Amino acid sequence: MRALARKGKSAMRRLYRGYNRRKASSAPPPSTRQVRILLLHAYGMGGTIRTVFNLASYLAENHDVEIVSILKEAEEPFFPIDPRVRFRFLDDRINPGHDPVRAMLSKMPSRLIPKEESAYHRFNLWTDLRLARFIRSLDTGVLMATRPGLNLAMAQLAPPGVITIGQEHVALRTQPEPVQELIKWRYRRLDALVTLTKADLRDYRDTLPKKPRKLTRIPNAVPPMTGEISKLDAKVAVAVGRMTRIKGFHRLITAWETVAAAHPDWKLRIYGAGPQEENLAQQIVEAGLEGKVELPGPTTDVGAELEKASIYVLSSRHEGFPMTILEAMAKGLSIVSFNSPHGPKEMITNEVDGLLVKPRTNANLAASIIRVIEDEQLRRGLAARALETARTYDVDVIGRQWDDLLADLLARREAKTRPAVTPELPPPCP
Known part of the structure; x- marks a missing residue:
């Protein structure tokens, strides 16, 4: 039976190749x-x-x-x-x-x-x-x-x-x-x-x-976006993405507990929707971060929301080529990202146009965010050089x-x- 099946598959492959040859001759x-x-x-x-x-x-x-x-x-x-x-x-x-x-x-x-x-x-x-x-x-x-x-x-x-x-x-x-x-x-x-x-x-x-x-x-x-370059005076950090485990928003919320303790006047907004949304909302309540971490849902106008922020944070476990980093660079935000081996590592030069953090280390992520919050000169320098990097990805x-x-x-x-x-x-x- 196996031999017969192999012969059948071989015959089908020959028929398919023959059909392709005939199609190619008349294409x-x-x-x-x-x-x-x-x-x-x-x-x-x-x-x-x-x-x-x-x-x-x-x-x-x-x-x-x-x-x-x-x-x-x-x-x-x-x-x-x-x-x-x-x-x-x-x-x-x-x-x-x-x-x-x-x-x-x-x-x-x-x-x-x-x-x-x-x-x-x-x-x-x-x-x-x-x-x-x-x-x-x-x-x-x-x-x-x-x-x-x-x-x-x-x-x-x-x-x-x-x-x-x-x-x-x-x-x-x-x-x-x-x-x-x-x-x-x-x-x-x-x-x-x-x-x-x-x-x-x-x-x-x-x-x-x-x-x-x-x-x-x-x-x-870089896709076209509405609005202007961020003025970097809003005490707001943002993250954007589908709410799945791979995006690591649960790690970001855990890290924000440390950030909020040091800087209670700063706010984190996570834009997006997905299967983890309820879990993340519950985590915010359990951590006592209501009013300090917001889940506004998905947005069709990413540019307008980035313009209202000063810091962009990427907490994904791994990424291919995260568009949100490009968008944040083009809006002149200061970027803090886990050092994913592909996209972020190639897009960001550490300490030049963003900060790269050892992956899956909540304490290090919190420390880097706090560093950018407390050092205005660093924040504005990273943002200015991020704008220069974004120009190399012009459409x-x-x-x-x-x-x-x-x-x-x-x-x-x-x-x-x-x-x-x-x-x-x-x-x-x-």
Whole structure:
């Protein structure tokens, strides 16, 4: 039976390759005119969504850009959208209709996304079908994916005429082992893999036995924000992020007990929502920090809230490339962050444009915050140099790197598809 199953799989692979060859022979010339970006939930809130919107807006200057969201779970977008960017939703979970096939397949687990992928529970057999149909319907242009499960599906299903770009927002080392194994063998099919940090780029170079055609690093750009630069006179520290265990807000609240004891006139505001919100609210009450630590909920105007603060604190256990640090730098805040080995460590130069703290050490985090509170000269110096750092992540600076990548990938494809020129033979000797 096993031998028969192997033969069946081998036959299916041959059929699939044959189909791809036929599709390639009739595909239009390679192009970067159309850019489609796969996203899990475009109308949700989170750093990845915000950065994808920012990139899409930049690319829309010279490309036809469409964001393809697997899910639609909200009527309106949380973040503002550039009107030039089009949207498509593969699974509308607000108005699903009465399709019996959809109803049946939605109850079955996904076979396309690995079980160990952090968003596996959001997928099902219906989303598999819709995603596979969409990817296989393409014949040219650029397809970009933004998380491991979608990168793996794209690498497996994208037709040969499509330029594929995998973008990683979470470090390779934080992925479960089974996902890393799939990455090792499927990512080689991508035209390009883009990481956000140099550390992650090194990890991929060391880990992948066969590399994608292009392996490069392009960090996120500072998104547009409302308001002015912080005046640094408000006795307020802020943190922003989804309220999950990995963000370490419970550690930040514990550290603030020490801060509040030394400086009761200072206040901490944590913006966001998520599964840990109730636990954090309870922790605040039990620590007697009511009125000193606030949970205002999520905000669509991050810039306005940062402008009202003087210090930004990042307490995450690990981060890929935290957009909130960039936003805080661009608003001229003094930053205190755990020294996560990827994003914060690369973005912040310790004692220059921020303070880096040994990870998961609540006492050290509290001591660094107190140091910034008590030393105004340090606070203003860190903030001024953070502004300079933020300018290196301007959208035009980062956007040009994407322009160069797309041009390079198109040139490689055109060189590959260009017919070979037969050299002229010299005339025969008389």
